[in-house]
Each structure stands twice: as C-alpha cells, then as structure tokens.
Amino acid sequence: MTVTEAPPAPARRRAGAEAWSWLFMRVSGLLLLFLALLHFAITHIVNDVVDTDYSFVARRWDNPLWRVFDWALLALALGHGLNGVRWIVDDYVRSPRARAATKAAVYTLAGGLFALGTLTIVTFEGV
Amino acid sequence: MGRPLGAAPPVSRGAARGSVYRGPAGQWAFLAHRVTGVLVFCFLLLHIVDVSLVARPELYDEVHALYGNVLLRLFEVGLLFALVFHSLNGLRIVLVDFFPGAIRNDRRVLRTVVVVSVLATAAGGWVIMEPFLSGRVFG
Numbered sequence: 001m002t003v004t005e006a007p008p009a010p011a012r013r014r015a016g017a018e019a020w021s022w023l024f025m026r027v028s029g030l031l032l033l034f035l036a037l038l039h040f041a042i043t044h045i046v047n048d049v050v051d052t053d054y055s056f057v058a059r060r061w062d063n064p065l066w067r068v069f070d071w072a073l074l075a076l077a078l079g080h081g082l083n084g085v086r087w088i089v090d091d092y093v094r095s096p097r098a099r100a101a102t103k104a105a106v107y108t109l110a111g112g113l114f115a116l117g118t119l120t121i122v123t124f125e126g127v
Numbered sequence: 128m129g130r131p132l133g134a135a136p137p138v139s140r141g142a143a144r145g146s147v148y149r150g151p152a153g154q155w156a157f158l159a160h161r162v163t164g165v166l167v168f169c170f171l172l173l174h175i176v177d178v179s180l181v182a183r184p185e186l187y188d189e190v191h192a193l194y195g196n197v198l199l200r201l202f203e204v205g206l207l208f209a210l211v212f213h214s215l216n217g218l219r220i221v222l223v224d225f226f227p228g229a230i231r232n233d234r235r236v237l238r239t240v241v242v243v244s245v246l247a248t249a250a251g252g253w254v255i256m257e258p259f260l261s262g263r264v265f266g
Contacts (some may be wrong), residue, residue, distance in 0.1 A: 026221050033214045040210055044203055045254050050195035054184040074175070081168035087160060109172065117175040124181060 005011040028080040035073040067121050068104055074117045082110045152234050160216050163209035170206055196257045204252040211251075212244040 041053045060066045085106055093099040148154050180187040193199055219236055222229050230236050 026224065027217055029214075029217045030221065033218065034213055037214060040207060044207070045251055048195075048254070048258055049200070049203065049259070050192065053191055054181060054187050057178075057181050057187075077171050081164065081171060084161075084164045085168060088165065113175045116179050120175075120179040120181060 025080060025083060028076045032073070032080055033078050035069070036077060039070075039073055057124075061121070061124050062126050067124075070116065071121050074114070074121070078110055078114050079116075082106065150234070152237050155218055156219075156237055156240075160213060160220075163213040167206070167213060195258075197256075200255050200259055203255050204248060207251045207255070208244060208248040211247045212240065215240045215244055219262050 013117050043049060047056070062068075086103065089099060089106070093102050138180055148157060175191055177187075194203070216237075217228070219233075219240055222236075223233070
C-alpha cells in the first residue's frame with residue numbers, strides 16, 4: 001500500500017455488527033422515505049388531519065394491506081429511530097454506567113411501544 | 128448519517144466540537160440530520176400512543192380532534208419539514224456512501240436539499256394551515 005492510495009471504503013474495513021447497523025440505516029431509510037412521506041401525505045395533505053378520525057381508520061384498516069403498510073412503517077421507523085438514538089447516546093453519554101442506563105431506558109420504552117403499536121394494528125376490529 | 132464507520136464512539140468527543148467533515152456545511156448537515164431525526168423519533172413514540180386509543184373510538188376521536196388545533200397544525204408543518212429534510216439529506220448520504228464520486232459538488236447538493244425541503248414544507252404547510260387561514264377551523 002502506498003501513501004497516495006485512496007482510503008479503503010469504510011464498509012469493507014470491518015464487517016461486524018456495526019457494518020450491518022450502517023447498512024440497515026441506509027436500507028430502512030430508503031424504504032421509510034416512501035412509507036413515511038406517503039403516510040404523512042395521506043393523513044395531512046390529501047385528507048385534512050381532522051377527517052382522519054375513528055371511522056377513517058376503521059375504513060382503512062378494513063383492508064389488511066393497509067395494516068401491513070402501517071405495521072411496516074411502525075417497525076422500520078422504530079428500528080431506524082432507535083438505532084439513531086443508540087448512535088447519539090454512544091456519542092454524547094460518556095460514562096459507561098450512564099450510557100448503559102440511558103440505552104436500557106430507551107430500549108424498554110421503544111420495545112413497549114412496539115408491542116403496543118403491534119397490538120393496536122393486529123387486534124383492531126372495525127366498526 | 129451516524130458516525131463514520133471507522134470512528135469508535137470514544138474518539139468522537141473532540142470530533143463533536145471540531146469538524147469531522149470537510150468544511151462547516153457537512154457539519155451543519157450532520158447536526159440537522161440528528162436534530163430532525165430525534166424530533167421525528169419523539170413524535171413517533173407519542174403517535175403510537177395516540178393511535179392505540181383507536182380501541183376506544185370515543186376517546187380516540189376526542190384526543191384526535193386536538194390535531195386540528197392551530198398550534199398542533201403548526202407543529203405538523205414543522206414535522207413535515209423534519210421529515211422531508213431528513214429524507215432528502217438521508218438520500219444524499221446514501222449517494223455519497225454507495226456511489227463515491229457521484230456527487231461532485233456536495234455543497235450545491237446540500238443547498239438543493241435545503242431549498243427543496245423549504246419549498247415542499249411551504250407547499251404542504253399551506254395545505255395544512257389552509258382550514259385555519261380560511262376561518263373554517265378556529266383554535
């Protein structure tokens with residue numbers, strides 16, 4: 001290797017859990033670009049937010065495909081956001097104990113809300 | 128965006144202050160990506176709770192009506208900006224990472240990301256605020 005050589009591509013250097021986490025952020029991010037923006041457009045632009053009431057949800061979730069859409073959005077957004085928060089905690093929370101405690105709190109909260117969101121979508125019985 | 132893969136967490140103490148990226152533009156993009164990401168994440172947590180109320184229709188409708196409030200409409204415009212900026216900047220990061228050399232003028236691409244985000248937010252924001260502006264919804 002000569003000194004003038006360009007640095008190696010970061011992804012190739014160390015293929016461990018962090019490389020998968022890096023790849024997950026890109027793939028989930030690309031999917032979320034469509035899922036999240038479409039979701040926002042449907043609930044705030046195409047329809048006024050006031051009109052997306054209970055009957056709106058009931059009509060929409062009558063179609064299982066919309067439940068799959070919403071669950072995919074839930075799972076990917078939570079996973080993407082949680083991994084982002086994990087990076088941020090690693091960067092700014094210095095003490096190992098505080099770092100572990102912060103992560104435990106965030107993971108517990110996100111895990112609980114993932115269960116709540118999943119239950120909401122799966123157990124919903126319309127009108 | 129996260130941190131550059133090679134950099135282990137403890138190294139970034141100084142990096143958070145100095146510039147990891149070449150020039151301040153990339154550094155601001157990095158910060159804005161984090162801030163918008165955290166804001167959207169926080170809203171997501173709240174949103175899971177309010178949607179879970181759908182199991183009790185009357186309560187759901189009562190809570191959901193709050194989203195029509197002018198303050199929450201303004202919040203939704205902010206959320207739209209955060210979503211669009213985070214999406215477009217994320218797309219820029221994907222291009223930089225997967226297609227090295229594809230972006231030749233990163234500063235110009237960054238400027239485009241900001242301009243498109245602002246324009247999209249202005250257009251979407253007008254639709255979101257319109258019921259309030261035209262007086263059909265008060266407070």
